[in-house]
Amino acid sequence: xxxxxxxxxxxxxxxxxxxxxxxxxxxxxxxxxxxxxxxxxxxxxxxxxxxxxxxxxxxxxxxxxxxxxxxxxxxxxxxxxxxxxxxxxxxxxxxxxxxxxxxxxxxxxxxxxxxxxxxxxxxxxxxxxxxxxxxxxxxxxxxxxxxxxxxxxxxxxxxxxxxxxxxxxxxxxxxxxxxxxxxxxxxxxxxxxxxxxxxxxxxxxxxxxxxxxxxxxxxxxxxxxxxxxxxxxxxxxxxxxxxxxxxxxxxxxxxxxxxxxxxxxxxxxxxxxxxxxxxxxxxxxxxxxxxxxxxxxxxxxxxxxxxxxxxxxxxxxxxxxxxxxxxxxxxxxxxxxxxxxxxxxxxxxxxxxxxxxxxxxxxxxxxxxxxxxxxxxxxxxxxxxxxxxx
Amino acid sequence: xxxxxxxxxxxxxxxxxxxxxxxxxxxxxxxxxxxxxxxxxxxxxxxxxxxxxxxxxxxxxxxxxxxxxxxxxxxxxxxxxxxxxxxxxxxxxxxxxxxxxxxxxxxxxxxxxxxxxxxxxxxxxxxxxxxxxxxxxxxxxxxxxxxxxxxxxxxxxxxxxxxxxxxxxxxxxxxxxxxxxxxxxxxxxxxxxxxxxxxxxxxxxxxxxxxxxxxxxxxxxxxxxxxxxxxxxxxxxxxxxxxxxxxxxxxxxxxxxxxxxxxxxxxxxxxxxxxxxxxxxxxxxxxxxxxxxxxxxxxxxxxxxxxxxxxxxxxxxxxxxxxxxxxxxxxxxxxxxxxxxxxxxxxxxxxxxxxxxxxxxxxxxxxxxxxxxxxxxxxxxxxxxxxxxxxxxxxxxxxxxxxxxxxxxxxxxxxxxxxxxxxxxxxxxxxxxxxxxxxxxxxxxxxxxxxxxxxxxxxxxxxxxxxxxxxxxxxxxxxxxxxxxxxxxxxxxxxxxxxxxxxxxxxxxxxxxxxxxxxxxxxxxxxxxxxxxxxxxxxx
Numbered sequence: 001x002x003x004x005x006x007x008x009x010x011x012x013x014x015x016x017x018x019x020x021x022x023x024x025x026x027x028x029x030x031x032x033x034x035x036x037x038x039x040x041x042x043x044x045x046x047x048x049x050x051x052x053x054x055x056x057x058x059x060x061x062x063x064x065x066x067x068x069x070x071x072x073x074x075x076x077x078x079x080x081x082x083x084x085x086x087x088x089x090x091x092x093x094x095x096x097x098x099x100x101x102x103x104x105x106x107x108x109x110x111x112x113x114x115x116x117x118x119x120x121x122x123x124x125x126x127x128x129x130x131x132x133x134x135x136x137x138x139x140x141x142x143x144x145x146x147x148x149x150x151x152x153x154x155x156x157x158x159x160x161x162x163x164x165x166x167x168x169x170x171x172x173x174x175x176x177x178x179x180x181x182x183x184x185x186x187x188x189x190x191x192x193x194x195x196x197x198x199x200x201x202x203x204x205x206x207x208x209x210x211x212x213x214x215x216x217x218x219x220x221x222x223x224x225x226x227x228x229x230x231x232x233x234x235x236x237x238x239x240x241x242x243x244x245x246x247x248x249x250x251x252x253x254x255x256x257x258x259x260x261x262x263x264x265x266x267x268x269x270x271x272x273x274x275x276x277x278x279x280x281x282x283x284x285x286x287x288x289x290x291x292x293x294x295x296x297x298x299x300x301x302x303x304x305x306x307x308x309x310x311x312x313x314x315x316x317x318x319x320x321x322x323x324x325x326x327x328x329x330x331x332x333x334x335x336x337x338x339x340x341x342x343x344x345x346x347x348x349x350x351x352x353x354x355x356x357x358x359x360x361x362x363x364x365x366x367x368x369x370x371x372x373x374x375x376x377x378x379x380x381x382x383x384x385x386x387x388x389x390x
Numbered sequence: 391x392x393x394x395x396x397x398x399x400x401x402x403x404x405x406x407x408x409x410x411x412x413x414x415x416x417x418x419x420x421x422x423x424x425x426x427x428x429x430x431x432x433x434x435x436x437x438x439x440x441x442x443x444x445x446x447x448x449x450x451x452x453x454x455x456x457x458x459x460x461x462x463x464x465x466x467x468x469x470x471x472x473x474x475x476x477x478x479x480x481x482x483x484x485x486x487x488x489x490x491x492x493x494x495x496x497x498x499x500x501x502x503x504x505x506x507x508x509x510x511x512x513x514x515x516x517x518x519x520x521x522x523x524x525x526x527x528x529x530x531x532x533x534x535x536x537x538x539x540x541x542x543x544x545x546x547x548x549x550x551x552x553x554x555x556x557x558x559x560x561x562x563x564x565x566x567x568x569x570x571x572x573x574x575x576x577x578x579x580x581x582x583x584x585x586x587x588x589x590x591x592x593x594x595x596x597x598x599x600x601x602x603x604x605x606x607x608x609x610x611x612x613x614x615x616x617x618x619x620x621x622x623x624x625x626x627x628x629x630x631x632x633x634x635x636x637x638x639x640x641x642x643x644x645x646x647x648x649x650x651x652x653x654x655x656x657x658x659x660x661x662x663x664x665x666x667x668x669x670x671x672x673x674x675x676x677x678x679x680x681x682x683x684x685x686x687x688x689x690x691x692x693x694x695x696x697x698x699x700x701x702x703x704x705x706x707x708x709x710x711x712x713x714x715x716x717x718x719x720x721x722x723x724x725x726x727x728x729x730x731x732x733x734x735x736x737x738x739x740x741x742x743x744x745x746x747x748x749x750x751x752x753x754x755x756x757x758x759x760x761x762x763x764x765x766x767x768x769x770x771x772x773x774x775x776x777x778x779x780x781x782x783x784x785x786x787x788x789x790x791x792x793x794x795x796x797x798x799x800x801x802x803x804x805x806x807x808x809x810x811x812x813x814x815x816x817x818x819x820x821x822x823x824x825x826x827x828x829x830x831x832x833x834x835x836x837x838x839x840x841x842x843x844x845x846x847x848x849x850x851x852x853x854x855x856x857x858x859x860x861x862x863x864x865x866x867x868x869x870x871x872x873x874x875x876x877x878x879x880x881x882x883x884x885x886x887x888x889x890x891x892x893x894x895x896x897x898x899x900x901x902x903x904x905x906x907x908x909x910x911x912x913x914x915x916x917x918x919x920x921x922x923x924x925x926x927x928x929x930x
């Protein structure tokens with residue numbers, strides 16, 4: 001008979017052992033058994049029940065092949081394509097047909113072809129949210145045309161187009177974080193019911209043997225369906241209205257001269273109120289600090305007049321752009337600004353009755369934009385060359 | 391502790407054997423042989439005991455009036471200083487004249503010789519032949535006189551010894567360059583010269599049934615924790631050891647945790663380091679025949695403190711000490727973290743870094759764990775080769791190692807370059823903390839195995855187990871992790887505060903006189919000293 005003491009000890013040790021061996025182990029995957037996915041594109045398929053899935057994989061270069069200097073571009077990436085009803089099926093098929101397992105951890109971008117985006121994307125992103133391998137931080141991009149083209153694009157700047165797009169977006173996020181739409185942001189805006197998500201849209205153009213990928217604006221979604229797009233100019237108005245600007249230029253052009261300002265700081269206070277007639281009035285007070293980036297012309301203006309004039313044209317330009325993009329949003333009847341959420345936060349009781357008819361109320365919004373700019377910095381010189389001294 | 395069971399078992403066996411031995415020992419205990427009156431008889435028994443060894447020298451001579459007395463000098467050739475022998479014994483004894491021309495009685499003769507004739511400082515009268523032998527064997531000279539039942543032992547120790555040179559194991563840029571030698575007395579003198587304090591105690595003992603090695607216990611009474619001294623003495627007393635050739639022999643017998651990868655007895659080759667430890671209240675064990683002096687108790691933090699920390703200004707000293715902590719962390723966890731990241735948690739790596747590593751891994755035949763193991767084995771082989779070989783050959787080994795292991799292995803596609811980098815950093819980082827080099831190289835492999843099975847989970851489990859183990863370790867009753875806890879004086883732990891802030895000696899180690907200085911005195915400004923020295927200065 002084993003003493004009770006030892007039995008207890010044995011049970012304790014055994015449970016410790018179980019703790020060790022019932023965890024961990026299973027998710028060991030050596031690097032050379034993995035395909036590092038750098039981009040996933042979903043496109044409309046000719047079969048209405050299915051979609052085209054394209055996966056871009058960064059191909060690891062072994063030491064010997066790296067030494068060769070003239071490598072064909074195709075060798076840097078592997079594109080896998082298939083057609084399936086759900087994302088999971090597609091991934092399973094990829095794993096079955098390829099020598100390695102797909103690893104979604106480092107997926108950089110999730111691309112949607114514009115035609116698929118117009119049909120709605122809600123059903124396709126479930127896996128990316130549910131699966132523990134893929135991250136909610138993956139960037140969402142709409143591609144003008146088909147997404148697979150963007151993944152297959154040969155670029156002069158970067159070998160892997162998925163990496164390229166994510167780098168471009170991250171560079172743009174130094175302008176405003178609104179360019180960087182992660183799946184997390186997209187979903188949280190989708191959950192706000194009345195708010196329309198916006199997602200950067202890129203266009204692939206041919207340029208000789210290579211291709212170019214450019215951000216050409218923002219795709220506007222109504223619910224999960226893409227309805228239209230904002231141009232780059234309208235996008236600026238949108239991000240200024242949202243008040244989240246880091247480094248951005250305000251380009252103005254008048255008959256007397258051109259001036260480009262750099263935004264040092266831009267605050268946009270939003271004040272919503274219910275009008276007498278039941279509609280909503282929104283007051284945006286933009287408070288911005290600018291610095292003079294570049295001036296040309298203004299040879300007729302005296303140096304005393306110059307500064308107030310510059311302030312004036314900067315204010316007008318900011319207001320014009322904001323109004324411009326708002327008019328587009330009103331035309332599309334898409335609340336890209338989240339005014340609905342602001343109303344809900346301020347008037348939670350009244351919101352209940354407004355919620356269902358928000359589309360009509362949105363198109364009737366009275367927008368009042370007040371811009372206050374001041375320019376404390378003119379850069380290293382105060383006046384442009386050849387200005388009249390007074 | 392996992393090993394407690396085994397330790398108990400071993401202790402039991404030990405006791406059992408001791409018990410048996412004591413029973414048999416009583417019967418064959420040799421009785422001391424008395425010195426006989428006949429000189430010839432004594433010499434004969436000496437020769438039989440020492441087996442006619444060729445280095446035993448017996449020098450007969452005659453002295454006294456008309457050379458009437460026969461005497462003999464017994465010593466071991468090579469252990470005695472011939473000049474002392476001649477000047478202190480032979481010449482004075484042979485030229486010595488009896489006062490009043492009277493001839494002292496036989497028994498008196500020895501004490502008269504001791505008091506009047508010999509020109510030596512260290513003389514002792516012995517009555518047994520076994521004492522004569524043991525003294526001769528340790529380098530003394532015995533003077534036996536025909537007709538006397540006692541003999542004289544004169545200290546004539548003088549053998550070839552190494553000079554005090556710069557220690558190889560601990561080199562410094564700034565600080566004393568002297569190191570201990572193989573000679574016990576030189577070593578105790580070196581320490582005594584650092585601490586010329588009346589409270590510095592030196593206790594002698596002889597250990598090892600066969601080697602009869604001299605061992606000294608040194609401590610600062612009044613500062614030292616007497617419990618530690620008692621523990622050291624107790625453990626040394628209960629050692630049943632045949633030979634002691636190096637201080638490591640003693641270390642193994644007295645350490646708290648014989649199965650731990652961490653050493654719980656400190657050692658140093660530098661007198662200033664040992665002196666500093668004694669001043670902190672530690673006990674030093676100086677062993678004859680080795681330049682390495684043991685110090686106890688030893689704390690984990692001690693491995694990260696170097697002598698130079700205290701000779702440099704505190705800011706830089708603190709930075710280098712933090713660097714040492716980081717280096718030790720790297721040397722233990724570096725390869726395992728690399729394994730965990732590349733084989734389990736690729737999502738934790740930045741994408742571009744992942745590409746780089748994936749490119750390097752492409753086409754390598756082994757799993758990353760095997761790859762890292764190969765490199766670490768290669769490194770350990772090279773290191774061992776470099777240490778054991780003579781210096782010129784060692785250089786060749788290091789060149790071959792650097793070229794073959796570093797470059798050829800990568801270009802042949804056997805291992806990936808990132809593994810080589812990781813192992814190289816790991817190896818170099820290990821040298822920053824030489825005291826923990828052994829534990830580092832053991833734990834590194836353990837962590838790698840854990841990481842290869844369980845990834846980060848394994849590492850964190852290993853880390854916790856390590857912390858628990860370290861937390862449970864003690865060194866002579868002092869917690870091994872002392873010096874990190876908030877309740878302790880932290881002036882000298884992760885950072886080294888200025889010396890003038892270290893008002894107290896470390897708790898738990900020092901007992902009694904625990905204050906170093908009574909006040910917290912920052913350096914005085916020039917005008918402050920002027921005020922004190924020259925109070926008239928104000929009038930002018």
